[in-house]
Amino acid sequence: MTFDVAIVGGGPAGVAAAVALRRVGLGTVLVEASRHETPRVGETLSPGVRPALARLGLPVAGAVPEAATESAWGTPDLTTRPAVLNPYGGGAHVDRAAFDAALADRAETHGATVLRGCRVRRCEPTGARSWRLTTEHGQVTAAAVICATGRGAGLVRAVGARRQAADRLVGVAVEYADPAGDQVTLVEAARDGWWYSVSLPPAHRVVVFMTDSDLCRAGRYPDPARWADAIGGTRHLGERVRGLRPRTRPRVVSAVSHRLVRPHTVRPWLATGDAAMSVDPLTGRGVLTALLAGEAAGTAMAHWLLGDRRPAADYERGLDARYAEYLAERAEVYGRETRWPHAPFWRRRAASSLAASLTASSTP
Template sequence: MPSTWDAIVVGGGPAGAATALRLAATGRSVAVLERSRFDRPRVGETLAPLVRPLLEDLGVWERFTGLHPLPSWGTRSVWADPAPVEHSHLVSGYACGWHVDRRAFDRMLADAAASAGAHLWTGTAAVGCRPDGDAWLLACADGHAVRGRLVVDATGRRAGISRALGAGRSTFDRLVALAVRWDGVDVAEEQYLLLEAAAEGWWYTAPLPGAGMVGMLMTDADLCREGGLHASAPWRDRLSAAAVTAARVGAAPLRSAPRAHSAASQRSRRAGDPRPWLSVGDAALSVDPLTGSGVLRALRTAESAADAAGHLLDRPGSAGTVVARYESARDDECARYLADHARHYGDVRRFATPFWRRRRPRRRPDPVRSDPSAPGATMWCREQVDEEDDGARDLR
């Protein structure tokens, strides 16, 4: 192993793995530090049809089909009014989207990066990052250290490396996903995702490969806390009021109590720092799962990050220009996302509850304070929210 890697990617989810794969494919020495062993379930199971050309471009389409994903033929939504509206994926040009096991999907991408030449450490959490001459030294929880010329933060919504290096963060909402899984659901006729607006937020359900269904109530962290929605009984009460969703899952048994995952929209941005590091995927911009673009964004920004990383490694003197261009592109992406976000939520006018009033279109979104001890902070019910979960990105 090299004493100094060209790049160290912290986080082995889709954004980190795709960035590492692209860098390794160009002959760079790349280390990937993934704190999990891909042994825990990951939230977010439906990929949009446009994922296919992105996976083909990465050279992993055959690996993906080897996971035996379940075709997703479209969406049904109960949104602007109580009547369900259907949208077929056949009009996308790629026939269908895909319902997948996200843990298997993420592992597949990480293994592909390793096959391309990246060195993958699983069960390895980075706990410190500091400059070391013309490189970075990352301390790991197991006591060893890794040295690299460039660091890529792919730690998901928590943006651990970015925050440690002084990046600022704007948080635009308090959204959390209260997720469950049902077993024993016959999915033969259920190969679509369903969205249903409700007074306290909105519901998402989708089949899983095999006989199972995943479901989530998307609401705000303070509403979750005040309503005790992390407990099974209040969660079931809210489900019974979502008529179309409740009819879909019927009396299927829950595997476990609801688990809360952060789904807040956030932008982590560095300013005036020319040092060679980048953030990618949710660490740079995390979006509302309603957009259905989490994995797509991860794969697209990985391409941009790998390109910027190549310039930083080849021409260290251009770091200021390269970083500024990269951050500007993420700012533009954020602006487009916020406009789309306001439009989607603005379509729902049939509820006058706190969740929907907060999402009425404004001239510009007001960032929510990120201090978890402050009223209105994203992690208002911090003890109930898995803010470090990297899987609550793509629910559609």
């Protein structure tokens, strides 16, 4: 199979890139390892997601409006921010696997070829101008590649790129059966990190503990008995899950913030979404950032194939600028929690907050 552009990864970024490429009539294949059959994290859509999806002609499948955000951050007491007070309207909660599956279906409607259950094992240059992808089910060749493989940034070594990580954040996630559902996002800081919980359609709740990978191991958070014990030590979250039955065992997912560092390439190749730049789930903007970056990468790649590389260079500079802004914002938000100044999780973030303010004050 031969295409103009092969996109590896059928999450929000890959789908947005596919739609942008199809709009200018380029032959596009979206190669996705999964069939979107297993649970995925990243279930709160920020208010900006709806207009971004509408612009791309993509659906918001099965979204339940978010009623409010409650947080115990910097203080043991809960602060409530009702969604109606947000000038952009409220966010929404979705079942991410179902949401992502619906996006990939719509990429097909836009004319992209979608290969599901098809992991790309290798990506390498072939001939004078093409790329060859070796998948579980055969080979695909294309003039250009967009790598949208998510936070793990799989396959970026094909062009000698590497991740520059800003932390070691992981999430430990457990789903509970929760027929009542409250449509509230709860965030609660703790000594080793912070918790969040959201109720999701149709009748479950996801609870995630965010911590650093070494603290996760030392604290044995993925152990079900230890997990229950840690929830028992919270002030607000424990009340929210009292009496609920876990549907899954604790599983650990990477939540590292990184920016991809890549060398100059002659053959058209771009990374997008979390593969190019990933942000802390605390921002609640990962999906929006991925959609915007995916669309921009698709547009830049279309120009590159016509012989104009400038939009691709602008795209990379745009990501650099957004990542610098994000690091400053992250430092400011973590700096608001001062209750555990000697605990490693918070001490590390206070140090990066200090570094960010020194960088800002020394920038002319």
